[in-house]
Amino acid sequence: MQLGTRWTSGEKPPAAVPVALHAQIAAVERLLPADQLAHQPTPRWTLTWLEGRPVAELDTGVIVSLDADGQAVVRKDDEDEFA
Structure with missing residues (x-):
C-alpha cells in the first residue's frame, strides 16, 4: 500500500513524491499567477x-501524473487523459 500526502505549492515536494514528477510540478507552479495568489490561499x-502510479493534483485542478511509459504528463481534471 502506498500512502498519499499533501503539501503547499512553492514548497519542496515531500519525499513520497516521485522525482519523475518534480520538474512538471515546478513548471506548473511557475505558471501560477502571482497576483491571483496574493488574494487567495496558496x-x-x-x-x-x-493503479500503482503517482497522481499529484493541485487545488486548481491541474494534475501531474505518469503515463504508461513513465513520462510525466500535465492535464486539467476536466480533460480526458485518454483522448
Missing part, C-alpha cells in the same frame, strides 16, 4: 496513487 498539492 493552492496545495495532493499526491494519490492510481
Whole structure:
C-alpha cells in the first residue's frame, strides 16, 4: 500500500513524491499567477496513487501524473487523459 500526502505549492515536494514528477510540478507552479495568489490561499498539492502510479493534483485542478511509459504528463481534471 502506498500512502498519499499533501503539501503547499512553492514548497519542496515531500519525499513520497516521485522525482519523475518534480520538474512538471515546478513548471506548473511557475505558471501560477502571482497576483491571483496574493488574494487567495496558496493552492496545495495532493499526491494519490492510481493503479500503482503517482497522481499529484493541485487545488486548481491541474494534475501531474505518469503515463504508461513513465513520462510525466500535465492535464486539467476536466480533460480526458485518454483522448
